[in-house]
Amino acid sequence: MSEHSYVETAEEARRNPEYVRALQELLFQAADDDYILAYRGAEWLGLAPHIEEDVAFSSMSQDMMGHAAMLYEMLEELGAGKADDLAHMRSPDAFRNAIIIERPNGTGDYADQPHYDWAYAIARYSLYGVFKQIRLEALAYSTYVPLAQAAGKMQREHHYHVRYWHMWFKRLASSTDDARARLNAALEQVWSDIGELFLLGRASASIVGFGLIAGEDDISQRWMNATRNMFASNGIDWPGDWGVPVQKGREGQHTDDLAQAVSTLSEVYRLDPAASW
Amino acid sequence: MSNRTDPDRALDNERLAKFLERIDRGDKIEADDWMPDDYRNQLIKLISMHGVSEIMGALPEKEWVPKAPTLRRKLAIMAKVQDEMGHGQLLLRVVEDLLAPLGKNRDDLLQDLFSGRLKFHNVFHMEAPTWADAGVIAWLVDGAAIITQTMSLETSYAPYARALQRICAEEKFHAQHGESIVLELAEGTPAQRQMLQDAVTRWWPSLLMFFGPPEGGTVSSNQLLNMRYKIRSQTNEELRQVFFHKYVHRIYHLGLTLPDDTIRYDEAEGVWHYQQPDWDRFVQIVRGNGPCSAQRLRLRKTSYEEAKWVRDAMLAAPRAEHMAGGRL
Numbered sequence: 001m002s003e004h005s006y007v008e009t010a011e012e013a014r015r016n017p018e019y020v021r022a023l024q025e026l027l028f029q030a031a032d033d034d035y036i037l038a039y040r041g042a043e044w045l046g047l048a049p050h051i052e053e054d055v056a057f058s059s060m061s062q063d064m065m066g067h068a069a070m071l072y073e074m075l076e077e078l079g080a081g082k083a084d085d086l087a088h089m090r091s092p093d094a095f096r097n098a099i100i101i102e103r104p105n106g107t108g109d110y111a112d113q114p115h116y117d118w119a120y121a122i123a124r125y126s127l128y129g130v131f132k133q134i135r136l137e138a139l140a141y142s143t144y145v146p147l148a149q150a151a152g153k154m155q156r157e158h159h160y161h162v163r164y165w166h167m168w169f170k171r172l173a174s175s176t177d178d179a180r181a182r183l184n185a186a187l188e189q190v191w192s193d194i195g196e197l198f199l200l201g202r203a204s205a206s207i208v209g210f211g212l213i214a215g216e217d218d219i220s221q222r223w224m225n226a227t228r229n230m231f232a233s234n235g236i237d238w239p240g241d242w243g244v245p246v247q248k249g250r251e252g253q254h255t256d257d258l259a260q261a262v263s264t265l266s267e268v269y270r271l272d273p274a275a276s277w
Numbered sequence: 278m279s280n281r282t283d284p285d286r287a288l289d290n291e292r293l294a295k296f297l298e299r300i301d302r303g304d305k306i307e308a309d310d311w312m313p314d315d316y317r318n319q320l321i322k323l324i325s326m327h328g329v330s331e332i333m334g335a336l337p338e339k340e341w342v343p344k345a346p347t348l349r350r351k352l353a354i355m356a357k358v359q360d361e362m363g364h365g366q367l368l369l370r371v372v373e374d375l376l377a378p379l380g381k382n383r384d385d386l387l388q389d390l391f392s393g394r395l396k397f398h399n400v401f402h403m404e405a406p407t408w409a410d411a412g413v414i415a416w417l418v419d420g421a422a423i424i425t426q427t428m429s430l431e432t433s434y435a436p437y438a439r440a441l442q443r444i445c446a447e448e449k450f451h452a453q454h455g456e457s458i459v460l461e462l463a464e465g466t467p468a469q470r471q472m473l474q475d476a477v478t479r480w481w482p483s484l485l486m487f488f489g490p491p492e493g494g495t496v497s498s499n500q501l502l503n504m505r506y507k508i509r510s511q512t513n514e515e516l517r518q519v520f521f522h523k524y525v526h527r528i529y530h531l532g533l534t535l536p537d538d539t540i541r542y543d544e545a546e547g548v549w550h551y552q553q554p555d556w557d558r559f560v561q562i563v564r565g566n567g568p569c570s571a572q573r574l575r576l577r578k579t580s581y582e583e584a585k586w587v588r589d590a591m592l593a594a595p596r597a598e599h600m601a602g603g604r605l
């Protein structure tokens with residue numbers, strides 16, 4: 001298969017095992033990012049700073065969960081297993097989300113004494129939001145046509161998320177000194193993890209080689225341009241070189257926070273995966 | 278007010294007579310219309326309780342949002358809990374208009390909630406320990422809410438009626454969502470059926486309490502005043518009877534039992550006889566001494582207090598930008 005040949009269906013993709021392997025890696029990265037971050041969003045339910053915000057936030061978490069479901073279904077068609085099994089039965093080392101995604105919202109459990117940090121939420125969601133937008137734009141050119149089409153659908157919803165997070169970013173940057181200080185502290189925290197978001201994991205070469213998405217440097221460069229603008233227009237200093245976490249989430253290394261999230265997400269399903277729920 | 282003069286009082290009496298005429302005619306009252314203080318106070322009490330109950334009601338179900346067994350169920354319950362927060366928002370806005378002439382706002386309401394002065398529905402003080410509880414809440418608690426809210430659609434206060442119109446439409450989806458969870462469990466494995474039966478048994482007394490104590494009992498309520506003002510048109514007991522009519526057979530039909538050996542329908546009288554729940558316990562629960570009252574209030578209070586800096590930031594942010602905020 002040449003670099004620029006398009007693959008129209010799952011059936012066609014499955015004729016080339018190497019193509020499928022690369023495609024599945026990429027799909028797990030995108031699906032797991034949205035799935036776990038939607039979970040973090042769901043933990044905020046009922047706890048957002050304002051009732052209006054709760055409703056808006058929840059609507060975005062649903063969109064993200066919906067995107068994850070769409071991608072897991074795509075994986076199902078490619079022979080990776082049942083979508084619900086993928087979401088609930090994999091062990092944490094099979095997850096490909098970046099570590100920044102699994103970081104907790106703050107301390108405490110969502111049902112017991114949560115001390116969640118809205119500034120961290122804004123920092124993480126706005127910077128992830130920019131990344132996701134760029135990833136979706138790049139996926140629109142993917143050689144896997146069903147993915148390119150799905151990316152278009154997701155972009156329409158994601159567009160609103162980005163606008164929303166930017167509005168909050170601006171609000172925190174330009175209101176009180178306290179809010180600005182908290183935003184800066186949160187950005188510093190996010191910055192130490194953010195570099196991993198752009199990585200494509202062990203299958204990077206074949207993912208790019210098959211024309212499934214643009215390369216890591218290309219994506220991170222585009223992200224940097226967009227983010228620099230956002231920082232500059234809000235008077236936030238550019239933090240300099242970013243960090244990457246110790247664990248390599250894109251290669252299946254995770255923190256205990258992911259193990260905990262997965263065990264919560266699958267608690268009921270695992271009671272009886274064969275049953276109908 | 279002791280310093281008021283007789284002409285003031287005469288004017289008030291005249292206004293009250295006119296107001297009652299409007300009520301009797303079936304006129305609907307708007308927020309800016311003159312209304313007697315006790316009408317306003319009853320509305321504030323009723324609608325703020327309804328509003329905070331929607332918000333507090335999001336908490337027991339929220340526990341099950343991440344745990345919902347499948348991707349499809351996760352999406353459905355997320356949407357449901359979001360709707361409930363939306364209902365809370367809609368209702369608090371109605372109350373805010375009623376509170377404004379008294380110089381009070383939403384923050385006062387929330388402070389009343391935290392201090393226990395403002396009560397929320399008994400059902401949301403209870404535990405929801407299994408996935409079946411999430412199903413039973415949506416099917417039967419939302420089902421019960423539909424019954425009281427359908428009655429309230431006829432309320433004499435127009436802004437409340439308008440909010441209820443939208444709320445009722447969404448509640449019907451919630452009840453369907455709950456029924457779908459319940460049916461799946463009822464047709465499932467023995468363990469799933471047992472989980473469902475336990476949840477129904479657990480929720481039954483709370484569901485009876487949901488409609489409030491019967492009149493003439495030991496617990497006083499403002500049913501009569503509210504009926505005079507046409508804020509409501511049916512008594513607690515009448516609503517509970519509607520609930521029995523609608524659900525008892527459906528519950529039996531699923532092969533489930535109720536924790537009440539005495540419940541039966543009397544054809545001749547046209548009423549259901551049943552075992553009264555423990556109304557002293559009801560009073561304790563709504564006073565904030567239910568199994569989850571303290572924990573859920575603490576959740577709401579902590580998140581509200583810790584986010585004060587965010588609300589301050591919202592107030593300080595430029596106005597035009599602020600307005601765009603709530604409109605996603």
Ligand SMILES: [Fe+2]
Pocket residue numbers: 331360361364444448
């Ligand atoms: Fe509701």
Ligand SMILES: [Fe+2]
Pocket residue numbers: 361419447448451
């Ligand atoms: Fe509901």
